[in-house]
Amino acid sequence: MTGYKNGIANGTNGHGGEVNGQTKNAPAYTAIENSLTKRQQSLVKDDYHVKGDVAFDEMNLWNGKLQYTNGINGTNGVNAANGVNSIHHNSKESPPSQISNFNDVMSYSYEIIKEIADYLLEKTSIRPKIGVICGSGLNSLADFLTQTDAFPYESIPHFPISTVEGHVGRMVFGYLEGVPVMCMQGRFHYYEGYPLSKCSMPVRVMKLVGCTHLLATNAAGGLNTKFKVGDIMLVRDHVNMMGLAGNSPLQGPNDPRFGPRFPPMTNAYDKELIKIAKKISVEMGIEKNIHQGVYTCLGGPNYETVAELRMLRTLGVDAVGMSTVHEVITARHCDLTVFAFSLITNKCPSDYDSDEDEANHEEVVSVGKQRQNLCAELMCKMVRAINESPQCK
Template sequence: MENSEILNQIVKKEFNLPAQLISQDAITNAYYNYEKIEEITKWISERVTIRPKIGIICGSGLGEIANLVQNKEEIQYADIPEFPRSTVHGHKGVFVFGHLSNEPVVCMQGRFHPYEGYSTALCTLPVKVFKLLGVKLAIITNAAGGLNPNFSIGDLMVIKDHFSLPILSLQHPLVGHNDERFGPRFVPITNIYDKKLRQILHDCGKELNLDLREGVYGTISGPSYETVTDSLFYLRNGADCVGMSTSHEATVACYCGIKVVAFSIITDKVAIEYDAEDGSDHNEIVKIAKLKAKDAEKLVSNFIQKLNQNLLE
């Protein structure tokens, strides 16, 4: 059955309204309900022996973080029934289970973005799978464009908060029916990026001689990069960098009761002056991210080593 037919049936059954009047997030959450995600999780669990406590989402060019994992067990997204597929260069589309710094982890080598045609609810489906796998902490990474004029290309920025126009404009991953088995209808996200975990990340940075920045991550939907006016709007409203992911994943992780820590690699300087000649280039962004990947790998590994065990309970 075609996806459009499935969606039309869901709309008719759940909402009794024309499909064009219903948010794609609401439709997605109606179809990928608790039982459906439980089926997906069961399928995955039957094929791996690792029961992860930590879930790591690898951003563009940062998939090599998974190379640190020992006792690897891999599952291709394409093999998982009713699971989305990665379509972006630099995102392999693989779950890597194993141990990192002696902790059981699962790495996502490839995430999903709304610009690929997925609703934000479908983009965050793996986070709900994390919850049912038993994950207690999500480490989220991304490549981002620098807005803050004090930032340089190659900087690592610990995320203390986010600002997402897509989420504020009703592209929210939790729109639609809520199942309390995942989380509450109204979830507070004031302290979404855990302060204690951010401090541990900074401590690790000092040990590794990495000058970590801290700031606010701004989210756009993509796939086009920002206009100068877009960038100035985000900068003037508190964002230090901008990208096309993370905020919806962190929101759903918080909703699911999963602790969150996140950081960005600043891979380019976003234009904040009109008639700027240079623009962002995806290939260059992936190239810069790969150049800084070793620093990111060391940071993640050291961070997991330093985790106080009660933070994972």
């Protein structure tokens, strides 16, 4: 292991750093800073003032200089942008023990994600504006793309593989309604054994490929008694149960090239796009089957007990699944505009004597397949609307 010492700088990405106590200029960093939106700049600036921020504390970003007093160069070839604060841990040969999932949070540096994005951009001439994630049973949404270039996950450097039935495991580039998109035909879940940061890593790839929007779909259990199987819930908000329990895709060193240490989530799901989706549902004549609501993600893979479902309902949750929330947090962190919908694939029982069948994945996938055309139509119309929205210009 390279080991790490106080003040070691990164040499690979043009950043300066403090080497043996001397500060170097960081021109590349200024370019990154300039590329951030005003909102991000102000948040990153706030961030910089937060004492104890893991990766970038003691960083003099605003003078165009990057000073790491406690940067780390080392494990898995990471650079100082992923440096870990060693204030509590000086000059040791092993990762700080207080970061229990150290290798996980270090495994997808900005440079690695850039490498993935560059790999894809080199292999396709399509320049997507919108990243789409297909939920369980909704893989066929990708079949609506035209002029496609498809990349099985195992062919993409550093990519995890998809292990869940109903998730094909390909990144498909193509056009929907003439709009360039990239589509994850299969997502990664926490229950597959991937840390949340890895599950949502492709969202950062979407950002670096040039997307401005994320359109996420999922299969979910309906808690709201008004929801019927086959209905669609436009996600208005989420309750981040895993986050409340201390698990976040943004855990670990923050790299401000993606976004600020403490991103807000007040308007995680774009209001305008929800309005547009409602209008579209009227045009499609399915307004009775479209609802708005709150989604939550649990770790899975087991479905919920009746007591858990009652608790979630009390908390104001309308639909429950095992995905999306960490993807949305990652997307908002890097300033992608988000639209998401859940296909209600099963009803969640509220008592032990319920007539409802117990949730099972076959049913989930089968309802997805039955409703794929409806979901595809909504998705196509939303893609067209997003493309016409001012943020996409």
